[in-house]
Amino acid sequence: MHFSHARSRSKQRPLPIESLSMKHPLAMLGLWLAIASSAFSAQGQNTPVKEDAQHRWTHAPSKVDPMRGVFFAATQAGQRIVAVGDHGLVVLSEDGKTFKQAQKVPTRSPLTSVHFHDAKQGWITGHDGTILGTRDGGEHWDILRQERGKDEVLLSIWFADAQHGFAVGQFGLALETQDGGKTWERRTLSTQTHVAEKHLIHLFPGRQGMLFIAAESGTIFRSADSGKTWQAIQTANKGSFWTGKALSDGSLLAAGMRGHVYRSQDQGLSWTAAVSGTQQSLTVIHERQDASVLITGTGGTLLQRAGVHQDFKLQTRGDNASLTGVVSHASGDVFVSTAGILRND
Template identity: 30%
Template sequence: MLYHPTRWHARALLAACIGAFGVGTAWSAAPVGPARDRPAVISQRAAQSVLLGIEQAGKRLIAVGERGIVVVSDDNAATWRQVSAPVSVTLTAIRFADDKHGYAVGHSGTVLATVDGGETWTRVLDGRQAAQISLAAAQANGNATALHDAERLVADGPDKPLLDLLVLDARRVIVVGAYGMAYYTTDGGQKWSSWADRLDNPRGLHLYAIRRHGERILVCGEQGLVRLSEDGGQTFTAIKTPYSGSFFTAELPSDNEIVVAGLRGNVLRSLDAGANWKQITTPDAASITGSAVRADGSLVLVDQAGMVLSESEGAFATLNSTRLPSLTGVFPRRDGSLLTLSVRGVLSAPNGGQK
């Protein structure tokens, strides 16, 4: 496993920078102690903070971001309120299985769970537990390299972020993150197992995104890493692409279609499950930080330069004539309109034409 702390997910890096220098958000003094063990501070301006993940649970929208912020909206994003969270670490992604059961992941190996639609949250995994799980798996497998890496993970302490997750149902969840961390649970987070040995990632490259379409599961990450499973995650195949830079996001819009996007505005599409790839043109070289598939099957992307990109005739065009703040994610609402996540919270975006 290679340890290279300067290489981070674009959204996580952005959050770290903003968190260090501030974005004008008023924060009261926080209790002393590690952020992983300290409840999030309640702020009147939480909804204007750096937000990195958003999801819908029933009629409720829930967004997560820096300093353990969780905000919810019950009026279609017209207003937001912060709810309590048991950690103050940056939360990077959120997914729900149904209207009530959901999970969020973040820094320090954090996984949070909710059973009431995001109103309350419980920590079900942290970096200390994750490191011990990796160590036990390496000891059981007898792989000397894996054992060395796991011992290093334990020695380093809980300082590494989880960056994405796949919620298969209310009890089955897969989480992935920096340095090849990957874990899964089949009982709602009471017990976790290592998933890393399935992904053929001996260098411990960061895993930035995980997506599912039917039985197909895709994981993408640092230095062009793409892994594809055709059997629900039991086994994975390494997929080669024409680009060796990092992929920060991905989508599986249809049965054999894969789209990966990331560093310097690179977007690639395969229509045959990764056998062949075609580059999709984007307006500039800003890193792609978020993606989504709209109800009509069309793709929408956002980038660090504050642009919302919609696909038309095999290329991406900008929907907004004026740059928004640096964007970290995008969410298509059920009415077809778009919400974006940014360093200044949730923002509406130009809708653009749909098919």
Template identity: 35%
Template sequence: MTLKVVAIMNNKWLSPRAVFVCLLLSGVVHASTMVTRDPIEQPALMSALSPTTQLTDIARAGERLVAVGWRGHIVYSDDSGVNWRQAAVPVSSDLTAVHFPSAKQGWAVGHGGVILYSSDGGGSWVKQQDGNSTKELMAAYYQAHLQRASEQDRPRAEQLLGDVDLNYGTGPEQPWLDVWFADELHGYVVGTFNLIMETRDGGRNWTPLMERVDNPEAQHLAAIAAVDGDLYLASERGTVFRRKQGDGHFVPLSTGYGGSFFGVAGEGGLILAYGLRGNVYRSADKGENWTRIDTGLQAALTGGTVLQDGRIVLASQGGTLLVSDSGATAFTAVRPERSWPFANLQVTADGRLAIVGTHGVQLETMPAPGS
């Protein structure tokens, strides 16, 4: 059966990235439509099939791999992706992203505004936030923000409070799309319609930061990444937001592209922004100037990672991998023997690639440079 979905939230169109995170593949009906309890209150069902079902992101927790996906499934592997076990998770919401700043402590986020925390390397999880608690937090924060605002800043403060009402007026429906932590205390979550929060105490308390992103049109924030100490947000309309180390605001960088970016990857001053229709834009000066790289692909690029030798690999929804040269000035397409819609990928402890997507996890050995 083919299921075509058009997603509209709060009378705003949902970006292709968010639609991708919601479904990733046409033809699959969400099982949570058959349950009566809210997924943010219902623990994930344990299943031996969880490593082979829809997974959306994967991270390293030390040498362990941890992957997240639909219906609250979280699986982990201690042998570089050969065998997997399912973690105990207190929600059955679809999960979109996971990040571990250390071998033990990590966070996962997803639909219903859930923020999950693990202190044991992903073996078990507790819920720190959901859309209900975030609604209360944001409403109180931006009401106080409005009361403190000067006459000059009042229109923007009113807009932000109005955005909170729009985002949460019909319930805890807005998803977080990505999570990133600098260490075990300091981290960020980002999502639809300019939603962003920061914690400095390991998620015990969160501070909204929507006023710190120069994003008055409330474009979706699809991903967050750190490159050389600066933070970058992948967004819509060819926009990448940058927060320089020590600065207070995320400012928009224009890449010259008109579509949506789904991720940012890079190191050593090199930054790649990737997204719809195989588009990749490259900057060698921290985002001041961008150049489009012709990848030859039309499928969306949904994930990326840096290999041990510095090359960058991108995963496509069409089941193809793009492997960069040493300077990320060009890409070579690699189609694995088993190919289906990919979501993201991670380098394993033994140097292979663990790729997650519609059929769970698969392992690939990357060709040597120049081969």
């Protein structure tokens, strides 16, 4: 088994190391600091890609040189993969193997999350309070919102339909739109200041209008009425949750700092700890169509669970690149990371 780097097909000049995340550390959240630190370390030392005992990882070729790209999130727009990252980076792939840069991205701010309602309409969040929108599957993006100079960091976005959506971020920043992102209104999730100002890191939907937000200090925000009102649920976790997912079996998973994984079987009212087998921080929970679960993490961490009643199995990338997202494409699992775009072949 061998890890190989793909050659870039771009004539575009690679982004210089100093332009990446360590030039402007990604907010004050441990998540982005850890990711930025890993990215700088991996690139600055030119760490070779090593073998993994169970998987052969290869770098997918990219027109923007993903070996130089620092990615923070990925999703699908129909069958197309859309990945976003540092320095306004947006790349697209039809086959999960070759990637091209989006034709128009009107910002150089770090981009932190991406969501598509269908194959054409999608949104991206980022630093400077940035929200971008597309109506052509990610080829062209327009600025829907931006607040330069206010140190606003948006970390997650989700839409219930083509018009109604939410974006959340640092220091309790919560926004809602009813017109597809053209205008946004601020929302307060709690009347208690110490709760209302918690970092809101990942927004995810549940069943029948349920919404959840993975937040700092072991807090999960829960809404049973499509985001009209919110309840702060304090778990036994003392660290921040970075990700969450409503699974097809009706349960919820949340994960984050120091390898903590928590599970809820009552729609988020109570949470119990699960064994992860790692102390690396966990970034994204992903469920495949066969109901198997992947959890990505820093330090090259990948947890896999084949079934509901099975334990997570730990695997680690040889070069310790932080995995920040995964998409299960028809061609196989595609991961985004601080070291670029990777395939698990």
